[in-house]
Amino acid sequence: MTEPAKEEPRRRIGVVVCQCGGNISDYVDTEKVRSEIAKEGDVVSARVEMFACSDAAQQNSIEEIKSKKLDGIVISSCSPKLHLSTFRAMSSRAGLNQYEYTQANIREQCSWAHTHDREAATGKALRLVRAAVAKTAKSEPLEKMRVETTPQVLVIGAGVAGLRAALSLSDMGITVHMIDSADHPGGHVGRWGTLFPNNKVGKTVVDGLVQDVRTRENIMLYLKTELVEKSGRVGAFNVKLRTGNGAAIPLQVGAIVVATGFEPYAPQSGEFGYGLPGVVTLPEFKELLGSRSNKPTYEGKEVRTVVYVYCVGSREPAEAGNPRTYCSRYCCSATSHVASVLGAADPGLHQFHLFRDIRTYGKYETMYEHALQSGSVFLRYDEENRPTVERDAKGLVVRVKDRLMAGEDVEIRPDLVVLVTGMVPRANEALTRVLKLPLGQDGFYREAHVKLRPVETVIDGVFVVGASQGPKNVAESVTSALAGVSKAGALLLKGYVDLDPLVARVDPVACEWCGECLKACPYGAIEEVTYGDKQVAQISPILCKGEGGCVPVCAKQAVSVLGYTNEQMLSMIDAMSPGIPGKAGAPSLIGTTSRKVPVKEGA
Amino acid sequence: MTAEHGYRPKILVFSTNAISDMAIDLAGSSHMDYSPTVQTIAVPCSSGVNPRWVARAITDGFDGVFIAADGPECSYLSDCVDRTGRVVQQAQELLRAQGIDPARVKTAALCSVCSEPFVNHMKQFGKALAALPSAGGK
Structure with missing residues (x-):
C-alpha cells in the first residue's frame, strides 16, 4: 500500500x-x-x-x-x-x-x-x-470469505479408526473415499488376537467393520492406493490418488480425515536382547498367540516362563535428542490384559513383569489387579539400572535389580522374553509433504490445540484422528475418529464455510518478485503472477493461514498480514x-x- | 515514568494470540506482579514479527523488546523456533547498524500457561537492561 x-x-x-x-x-x-x-x-x-x-x-x-x-x-x-x-x-x-x-x-x-x-x-x-x-x-x-463445500470426504487409512470414521460419515449421507496403502483393510488391529478390555478378537472387530463398509454405496474403498497430490482449499480440495497399478484418480473432496495410525516401536538389535531367539515384541507376541488364551508355544516348544520388559522405546530420556520421551499409553494395559488372560487359563504359567511405572489408567486398573491375582509377579526397575537379557548355554537369562527389594539382583530364566514396545509415528514423509501437515516434537501429527481444538489441524478441513496424532488404544482411537467425523460433518453438511479474512496480502507495487515469501510459506498459498510489466507474488486468501511467516523475509516490506x-x-x-x-x-x-x-x- | 523503586526499564513484548499471550493473561489473572512499564502487542505468530518493528520500538524509546515466542508448540510452523531466531538476528543487525546494543532484543518460548516464566523473564530482562549503558541515540 x-x-x-x-x-x-x-x-x-x-x-x-x-x-x-x-x-x-x-x-x-x-x-x-x-x-x-x-x-x-x-x-x-x-x-x-x-x-x-x-x-x-x-x-x-x-x-x-x-x-x-x-x-x-x-x-x-x-x-x-x-x-x-x-x-x-x-x-x-x-x-x-x-x-x-x-x-x-x-x-x-x-x-x-x-x-x-x-x-x-x-x-x-x-x-x-x-x-x-x-x-x-x-x-x-x-x-x-464464504466458500461452498463438497459433501465428500477422503479418509486416509483403513484401520480401525478410518473404518469407523468412514461408516459414521456414510451414516450422515456424506460420500467417503477411503484409501489404504496396504492390500487389505484392517490395519494393526486386524492382526491382533484378543483385545483388552472385553476379550474381543481384533480380526473379528475389524472384519465386522469391513463387511459393513462393503455394503455401503457411498463408501469407496481403494486399496494399495496413495494420495499423491492435494490442492484447493477447505470444502473443495482437489486430490489425486495413485493406485497400485499406477492409475491416477482425481477427486474433489470437502475434507480429509487422516487415520494413518502408528508403527510399533522396532527395538534396535541387542536392545534388551532383541534379535536373540526367544525375544519378541508385544505385537509379535500378540500375533503368536492369535486368538488362543492358553498354552503359548514358541517355535514348537511350550512356554512355561515369560518375562515382560516394559517401556521399551517409550519414556526415553530427552537428553539424547530422542523424540520418544512420551508414554505410549496402551502398553501397560495391553500387557496386564494378556497376562491376566494367560494366567487365568493356566495358573502354572510363570509371568514376570519388569516395569518402571504401571499406567493402567481408568477402568483398566482392574486388569492390573487381575494380572496380580492370577499369579503375575511385578518387579520394578530403575531407568538407570535397566534389566539385561542374554543367552547362554542353558538358554535365556534375564537379570534385573528390583527397586522394591532394595536393589536386590534377580535372575530369571524364561522361555520367552516379551519386549513391551510402544508406538512410534508411521513413516509418512511423502503424505506429510502432500498434506503440508505440521508434526509435533514426537513426530506424530499435531492438533491445532491439544485441549480446545482436538483432531483439527492448522489446515482447515484436514483432521488427524486415531494413533496418527499420538499413541492411543483402540477405544481412544475410535473416539478420536468420531470426533473427526463430527468436525468434518459440521463443516460439510452446512454447505458452505466462512473463512477468516485476517490473512497476508502482497502490495504488488512494492513487490519485486524474489521468491523468498514463496520459500517461507509451508501452505502453498503463494504464487508468482504477472503484474503490469513485472512478476510479483500473489497470496491466496483461502490457503493463507495468516501466521505471517512471509512478513519478515520480504526485503521490500511488501507483505503484511x-x-x-x-x-x-x-x-x-x-x-x-x-x-x-x-x-x-x-x-x-x-x-x-x-x-x-x-x-x-x-x- | 518514575517509580518509587528506582529505574524500571520499558519493555515491549510481542506475544502470540494462540499461545504466549494466554500466559501473559494468566500472569495478570493470578495477580503476579511485574513492572507496569512492560507492555504487550499480540500477533498471530512470533515468526511473523517484522524486525523493523523491533528496531522501531527501541528507537521510539523502549529499553528492550522481548519476543514471547510460540516455541516448538507453534501450531502453524514446525520450524517456528528457527524462524523466530532469524527475526531476532535480523532485528539485532538493524540495531547494531545504529550503534545500539543488540542485547536489547531477547526471545524465549512461552507456553500458554507459562505465567511464572513470563514474570521471571521480565524481571531478568529488566535487570539486564538496567545494567546496560543507556540506549543508543538517547
Missing part, C-alpha cells in the same frame, strides 16, 4: 473504557483514561461503562456507533480471548464492519497485573488504549512509546511510515 498523504482525513473512532465492576477501575483511573483518550485526533466519542459487555452497555455502544457515525470502535476491557467475538458481533449489529473493532486488554494485562501502583497502571492503560486507537485508525473493513499491517504495527508501537520519537528523519531502515503520534505522556 502506498503511503497516503500526511494530512489524511480523520477517522471517527469511539472508545469505551470498561470498569469491569471494579476489576479495572479499582486499580486504574478509568475516568482519567477516558478524558485523555478523548483528546486524540481520531477519537470522537469516549465513554466509561461499568460493564461494557452488558446488554445495556452494548446497546449504548450500538447507539453511539449509529448516532456519531463511527467508523471504528475500541473497547478497553478484558482479554480479547474473552470478548473479541462478543464485541465483533456487537459491531456488526450496529452496521459497523466487525474488523473495525479493536479490543485493548487493560484487565488481564494491566489492572490485574499492577494492583499496587494506580498511577503507573493508569499510564499503561492509557498507552494500551492509545495503541488500540492507532491500530483502528489504520484498519479497513474486511469480509469473511491484515489486522497486523506494517502501518498498523508501527503506529501502535509509536502510540505506546514511552519517550516519544520527535526523531525526525528516523533512519529509513526502520520503515517508511512517518506518522508520529503527538507526544502525550500518560497520567
Whole structure:
C-alpha cells in the first residue's frame, strides 16, 4: 500500500473504557483514561461503562456507533480471548464492519497485573488504549470469505479408526473415499488376537467393520492406493490418488480425515536382547498367540516362563535428542490384559513383569489387579539400572535389580522374553509433504490445540484422528475418529464455510518478485503472477493461514498480514512509546511510515 | 515514568494470540506482579514479527523488546523456533547498524500457561537492561 498523504482525513473512532465492576477501575483511573483518550485526533466519542459487555452497555455502544457515525470502535476491557467475538458481533449489529473493532486488554494485562501502583497502571492503560486507537485508525473493513463445500470426504487409512470414521460419515449421507496403502483393510488391529478390555478378537472387530463398509454405496474403498497430490482449499480440495497399478484418480473432496495410525516401536538389535531367539515384541507376541488364551508355544516348544520388559522405546530420556520421551499409553494395559488372560487359563504359567511405572489408567486398573491375582509377579526397575537379557548355554537369562527389594539382583530364566514396545509415528514423509501437515516434537501429527481444538489441524478441513496424532488404544482411537467425523460433518453438511479474512496480502507495487515469501510459506498459498510489466507474488486468501511467516523475509516490506499491517504495527508501537520519537528523519531502515503520534505522556 | 523503586526499564513484548499471550493473561489473572512499564502487542505468530518493528520500538524509546515466542508448540510452523531466531538476528543487525546494543532484543518460548516464566523473564530482562549503558541515540 502506498503511503497516503500526511494530512489524511480523520477517522471517527469511539472508545469505551470498561470498569469491569471494579476489576479495572479499582486499580486504574478509568475516568482519567477516558478524558485523555478523548483528546486524540481520531477519537470522537469516549465513554466509561461499568460493564461494557452488558446488554445495556452494548446497546449504548450500538447507539453511539449509529448516532456519531463511527467508523471504528475500541473497547478497553478484558482479554480479547474473552470478548473479541462478543464485541465483533456487537459491531456488526450496529452496521459497523466487525474488523473495525479493536479490543485493548487493560484487565488481564494491566489492572490485574499492577494492583499496587494506580498511577503507573493508569499510564499503561492509557498507552494500551492509545495503541488500540492507532491500530483502528489504520484498519479497513474486511469480509469473511464464504466458500461452498463438497459433501465428500477422503479418509486416509483403513484401520480401525478410518473404518469407523468412514461408516459414521456414510451414516450422515456424506460420500467417503477411503484409501489404504496396504492390500487389505484392517490395519494393526486386524492382526491382533484378543483385545483388552472385553476379550474381543481384533480380526473379528475389524472384519465386522469391513463387511459393513462393503455394503455401503457411498463408501469407496481403494486399496494399495496413495494420495499423491492435494490442492484447493477447505470444502473443495482437489486430490489425486495413485493406485497400485499406477492409475491416477482425481477427486474433489470437502475434507480429509487422516487415520494413518502408528508403527510399533522396532527395538534396535541387542536392545534388551532383541534379535536373540526367544525375544519378541508385544505385537509379535500378540500375533503368536492369535486368538488362543492358553498354552503359548514358541517355535514348537511350550512356554512355561515369560518375562515382560516394559517401556521399551517409550519414556526415553530427552537428553539424547530422542523424540520418544512420551508414554505410549496402551502398553501397560495391553500387557496386564494378556497376562491376566494367560494366567487365568493356566495358573502354572510363570509371568514376570519388569516395569518402571504401571499406567493402567481408568477402568483398566482392574486388569492390573487381575494380572496380580492370577499369579503375575511385578518387579520394578530403575531407568538407570535397566534389566539385561542374554543367552547362554542353558538358554535365556534375564537379570534385573528390583527397586522394591532394595536393589536386590534377580535372575530369571524364561522361555520367552516379551519386549513391551510402544508406538512410534508411521513413516509418512511423502503424505506429510502432500498434506503440508505440521508434526509435533514426537513426530506424530499435531492438533491445532491439544485441549480446545482436538483432531483439527492448522489446515482447515484436514483432521488427524486415531494413533496418527499420538499413541492411543483402540477405544481412544475410535473416539478420536468420531470426533473427526463430527468436525468434518459440521463443516460439510452446512454447505458452505466462512473463512477468516485476517490473512497476508502482497502490495504488488512494492513487490519485486524474489521468491523468498514463496520459500517461507509451508501452505502453498503463494504464487508468482504477472503484474503490469513485472512478476510479483500473489497470496491466496483461502490457503493463507495468516501466521505471517512471509512478513519478515520480504526485503521490500511488501507483505503484511491484515489486522497486523506494517502501518498498523508501527503506529501502535509509536502510540505506546514511552519517550516519544520527535526523531525526525528516523533512519529509513526502520520503515517508511512517518506518522508520529503527538507526544502525550500518560497520567 | 518514575517509580518509587528506582529505574524500571520499558519493555515491549510481542506475544502470540494462540499461545504466549494466554500466559501473559494468566500472569495478570493470578495477580503476579511485574513492572507496569512492560507492555504487550499480540500477533498471530512470533515468526511473523517484522524486525523493523523491533528496531522501531527501541528507537521510539523502549529499553528492550522481548519476543514471547510460540516455541516448538507453534501450531502453524514446525520450524517456528528457527524462524523466530532469524527475526531476532535480523532485528539485532538493524540495531547494531545504529550503534545500539543488540542485547536489547531477547526471545524465549512461552507456553500458554507459562505465567511464572513470563514474570521471571521480565524481571531478568529488566535487570539486564538496567545494567546496560543507556540506549543508543538517547
